[in-house]
Amino acid sequence: MEKTAASIITIGDELLIGQVIDTNSAWMAQELNKIGVWVRHRLAVGDVWDDIWKALDEESAQSQIILITGGLGPTADDITKPLLNEYFGGKIVVDEGALANVKHIFEKVLQRPMIERNLKQAEVPDVCKVIQNKRGTAPGMWFEKDNKIFVSMPGVPNEMKGMMTDAVLPALREKFRLPFIAHRTLLTAGIGESFLAEHISAFETALPSYIRLAYLPNYGMVRLRLTIQGEDPLAMEKELQEQFDRLRKLTAQWMVIDEDLTLQEALGKVLKARGRTVGTAESCTGGYIAHLITSIPGSSQYFKGSVVSYANEVKQQILGVSAATLETAGAVSEETVREMAAGALAALDTDYVVVTSGIMGPDGGSAEKPVGTAWVAVANRQRIDAQRFWFRFDRQRNIELTATNALNLLRKFILADG
Template sequence: MTKASIITIGDELLIGQVIDTNSAWIAQKLNKAGIPVVRRVAVGDAWNEIWTALDEEQQYADIILITGGLGPTADDITKPLLCEYFNGKMIINKDALENVENIFKNILKRPMIERNRKQAEVPDVCEVIINKRGTAPGMVFSKENKTFISMPGVPHEMKGMIVDDVLPLLQKKYTTTNIVHKTLLTAGVGESFLAELILDFESNLPAHIKLAYLPNYGMVRLRLTATGDNVATEVQEKFDTLQSLVKEYLVTNEDEPLQAVVGKLLVAKGKTMCTAESCTGGYIAHLLTAMPGSSKFYDGSVVSYSNKVKEDVLNVKVATLQQYGAVSEQVVIEMAKGVLQKIKSDYTIAVSGIMGPDGGTADKPVGTVWVAVGKHDKIQTQLFNFRFDRERNIQLTAINVLNLLRKFILVDLEV
């Protein structure tokens, strides 16, 4: 079986200044192409660490994909290191130079300095991948039947190379494996309870079908995985059984986020929604509008972070705020009605809470959140008490209120 390893390079990854999204994206693409990733390694901008990683990863994988360290500055050492590692010498690649010159002349429209010209330098022992989205070319090396591919760390540039050049190259060179994944999403139930619920099912799975639990923010994904040429039908049969066992908590039998499920539900019925957000500050709107085609089901939002905006824009009564406080059932009901009146969607979400780390009281500690979902003539509310840090409280609020809206719509439309 052909196996791959990913090396990401950069001190910024190790100190947490930048989150490594490259390796996760690459792993997804390789997996779909039938090339499993067996290791992922992050190293700093240090010669010895990069060299050691190259030595080690080829012991585990046939394909080593490298991102980062190809820029024009002194801390970008990946290219000279690869030149020495593969016993080459640096040369100017004509095609790469034309690409750099074209970018500066026709796109950036400014003079190119010598430092930029050096971007076209590559080891003479590599095959060059022209960077259609930037100046740093990709490089393909071979050593003892192993393939090493170095790409820029800029996600946009790396993704272009993977799709246009790297995957076609690997699929032509290597025999890939049929990898079958089936994933479902549950909500309203913990990982431990799910494990007990499907204990017999999991115990009786054949050795070549693996079950994985993927919990995240009040939701749990269950994934079945098998490898081989004739496993799709068997995996589907097991997946059908799994769905029936968890049907009470099932959100979707696709590997998709909750906001996509809500969007599909609304589009299928020709309905739209809006949001009124206080404590989440527009995060729910962000989740929804990040979905392709969200304009078909999402109309807009009022981020009523202050009481003044709640009063002036959403028509929340001053008396309601004074008597019950901004974090209250009464206020989120008025927020929901106000945003529906303002935006005129079919359904809405309204949230108000205390995210922390400050602002809590004995009666309403940090993590107290009131939410409302509904339509013009019917509003449903719920109180949550999360008690976590600010970021997690915001994320949990968004996921829980989206799921509450999903269930509300299902009942309302009798789907």
């Protein structure tokens, strides 16, 4: 089967100068891949008429699907709509559905008056199919020209994702004959990407051409994703599962979970399955671990709370760390995190705690405790385990790596607890 190719064009000067990070195209590419659409190109262009026009010409010469985000706002620099109107030879009209949506948002949701500029959001080229925006005021637009599909959506990620999920992806599935595609994903921790690749090299080499293995590393973890593509869903699913079972056996000692979940989601599943609760006491991570845990819907079932004990007086007054320990061993030490853990269990009245204290940088290190040093403790009422880590990166990455390793240490601790 011939591949169905797509190009993604993101529009906005803010993308080119780094003021805004383009997360739209990455998300769109992932979702297109899931339905069997091959993303040929991803490119960003500024708010320049000729550049956008050229991008449309060049990408439609190579791809059957051109997805566009950005430039649909109500201000003068938002030129995507008038450009598309001219590009497809239309005239601007008011879409009644979009107008009703704009009025509803201003009158019922925002409860403030509209101005003429807001009403212009309901104007669209008469040659497009309107995609109603359930999350904002700017409608999307679907154009067809020379057997090619052009879809223009807002640059606001939440609005774009709503349109893609509700309207665009289902319509693309109907419009094109797409191959069957399926994925299996597992998450590993505690082994680097290169070592992992070496360990499973024979498995990867033996894979048939229609099954691909992807390595997706991120902050001390590596996701492994197997993807199969073909014509026979039943046969493809069976073969994919057989290969995935082999991969699971090869990576068993590092595998966190054999689903496409984050580490914090995997931890949540373990806690919910056991009916247990957890809390955090964080110094160097400043509440980041609590943020990761509570980013998961339903985490209130198992997360009790957090003590961000950044200052030593908080470690003493809230967690009961002794002044003598802080004086002799220091805040970044095994002794301190053990006392923090004991105090957190009592203060938060929880089954488990995870505790951090470290030096994230760029300053504050010493020969004995260099920048990147982190002590992590995990505990229940019967036992406290502590481990020292050292990371060699910038402050933000050191924080993220500390949090990742702390969550994984906690996960293993809970599993060992029975």
